[in-house]
Amino acid sequence: MISNRERIALKVAQDIKDGEFVNFGHGIPYSVPPLIDKSKKVFFQNEPGVVCFGTYAPAEKGVYEMLDASNSYVCELPQGAFMSTSASFAMIRGGHVSKTVLGALQVDSHANIANWKTPGKPASGIGGAMDLCAGCPQVLVAMESTAKDGTPKMVETCTYPLTAAGRVTMVYTELGVFTVNPTEGFTLIERFPDYTVEEIIAKVAAPVKVSPDLKVIDLGIPLD
Amino acid sequence: MGKITTFEEAIDHIQSGMTVMIGGFFLAGCPFGLVKELTRRGGKLENISLISNDAASEFKMPHAYGNELIATGMVKKVTCAFIGHNHVAMKKIADGELELEMQPMGTFAERIRIGGAGIGGFLTPTGVGTPIAEGKPVINVDGVDYILEKPLKADVALIYGSVADENGNIYTTGVARNFNVDMATAAKYTVAEVRKIVKPGEIDPSMVTIPAPFIDAIVLAKEEDYLL
Numbered sequence: 354m355i356s357n358r359e360r361i362a363l364k365v366a367q368d369i370k371d372g373e374f375v376n377f378g379h380g381i382p383y384s385v386p387p388l389i390d391k392s393k394k395v396f397f398q399n400e401p402g403v404v405c406f407g408t409y410a411p412a413e414k415g416v417y418e419m420l421d422a423s424n425s426y427v428c429e430l431p432q433g434a435f436m437s438t439s440a441s442f443a444m445i446r447g448g449h450v451s452k453t454v455l456g457a458l459q460v461d462s463h464a465n466i467a468n469w470k471t472p473g474k475p476a477s478g479i480g481g482a483m484d485l486c487a488g489c490p491q492v493l494v495a496m497e498s499t500a501k502d503g504t505p506k507m508v509e510t511c512t513y514p515l516t517a518a519g520r521v522t523m524v525y526t527e528l529g530v531f532t533v534n535p536t537e538g539f540t541l542i543e544r545f546p547d548y549t550v551e552e553i554i555a556k557v558a559a560p561v562k563v564s565p566d567l568k569v570i571d572l573g574i575p576l577d
Numbered sequence: 578m579g580k581i582t583t584f585e586e587a588i589d590h591i592q593s594g595m596t597v598m599i600g601g602f603f604l605a606g607c608p609f610g611l612v613k614e615l616t617r618r619g620g621k622l623e624n625i626s627l628i629s630n631d632a633a634s635e636f637k638m639p640h641a642y643g644n645e646l647i648a649t650g651m652v653k654k655v656t657c658a659f660i661g662h663n664h665v666a667m668k669k670i671a672d673g674e675l676e677l678e679m680q681p682m683g684t685f686a687e688r689i690r691i692g693g694a695g696i697g698g699f700l701t702p703t704g705v706g707t708p709i710a711e712g713k714p715v716i717n718v719d720g721v722d723y724i725l726e727k728p729l730k731a732d733v734a735l736i737y738g739s740v741a742d743e744n745g746n747i748y749t750t751g752v753a754r755n756f757n758v759d760m761a762t763a764a765k766y767t768v769a770e771v772r773k774i775v776k777p778g779e780i781d782p783s784m785v786t787i788p789a790p791f792i793d794a795i796v797l798a799k800e801e802d803y804l805l
Contacts, residue, residue, distance in 0.1 A: 399752075400602075402754060402755055417803065438602065439683075478631070480658055484681050484682060484683030488702075515707040518706030
């Protein structure tokens with residue numbers, strides 16, 4: 354049986370398109386690149402200042418100069434490029450990275466995202482998330498639908514400090530895939546086959562519209 | 578040119594009350610030897626304001642001295658984009674012993690870039706509608722809100738390079754160029770710790786990452802500081 358996190362990552366990987374230029378954040382998103390079908394050519398962007406072409410896999414260990422923002426080793430591929438971090442963020446903030454996939458603590462009906470600070474606890478960092486949200490035309494959130502204590506993470510209004518206001522475009526969870534924007538709120542567009550629409554709506558602490566073209570997700574492998 | 582110097586002489590330029598930039602993104606492009614030498618000045622220096630992406634720290638690795646540097650107590654303030662790997666700093670912040678200015682990483686990088694470029698501020702959409710905007714002017718340009726962010730400058734920058742020529746031209750491979758490129762421009766005195774020093778002319782001018790006029794001093798890294 355695959356875990357919730359694995360099914361979310363597999364679904365994101367399935368939806369990445371040939372030729373896209375994507376930045377993957379920490380958590381579930383970071384596990385996506387190896388799952389992308391090798392027939393697709395995907396550019397990967399990473400905050401310190403690297404663009405790689407093709408699969409983003411750990412390179413031979415031992416070179417400090419080849420670490421990425423998650424402290425993993427990156428490949429030096431002939432098609433890649435390095436730049437300063439300020440240039441890397443010009444790429445991000447300037448809208449040249451077409452898509453970012455981020456983890457989140459909360460996402461709300463106003464397309465707000467909170468992913469850097471839990472109230473009452475010191476934040477370990479902001480990193481590149483605020484810039485990625487501000488600049489990328491498509492902001493995908495990949496997260497489990499509830500926190501470890503069962504609290505819904507898709508809510509009507511975020512109670513945690515925001516990372517960005519009104520910038521999220523899609524939400525991927527173990528329940529299914531939602532679009533979100535500040536005027537429409539959440540719309541369920543695809544569901545995993547082991548959840549009914551009613552079960553999904555019950556797990557979201559915000560109004561959910563259901564697309565008339567609602568699809569059932571087929572990952573091509575058994576879920577259990 | 579006389580830019581080649583020792584770790585001791587380079588760090589002698591840092592005095593109490595100064596602002597110090599340290600390059601590197603986690604372990605990539607961090608000048609370990611210079612941070613180690615600065616850490617040795619614990620007890621002699623105080624009220625240092627540190628500007629470093631992640632407080633020069635990586636918890637898993639033996640050659641990152643960020644934790645030790647903060648533990649000396651010489652640093653009164655850290656400006657960064659990420660601090661979670663520096664557990665000493667996290668504790669000192671929780672205990673009210675260390676001031677923290679946390680920034681979105683792109684804002685942090687751009688503030689350093691404009692600090693070195695003679696620009697008085699920049700307008701960014703990053704952080705609008707979040708706690709980062711609190712206390713800062715929000716300016717609407719053609720219907721879009723931007724936060725006014727001011728430049729970051731330093732008295733001394735400690736940076737990393739792969740190869741320097743004796744004039745101070747630097748070539749850096751891979752991700753290690755990160756913040757080093759812009760920090761070199763944003764300080765009154767910039768020291769580059771490099772893995773190799775060559776004669777002028779041995780680096781192809783087209784491949785120079787940081788031009789010599791930005792570099793005041795060069796120190797040759799000790800390879801034992803860079804063992805994994």
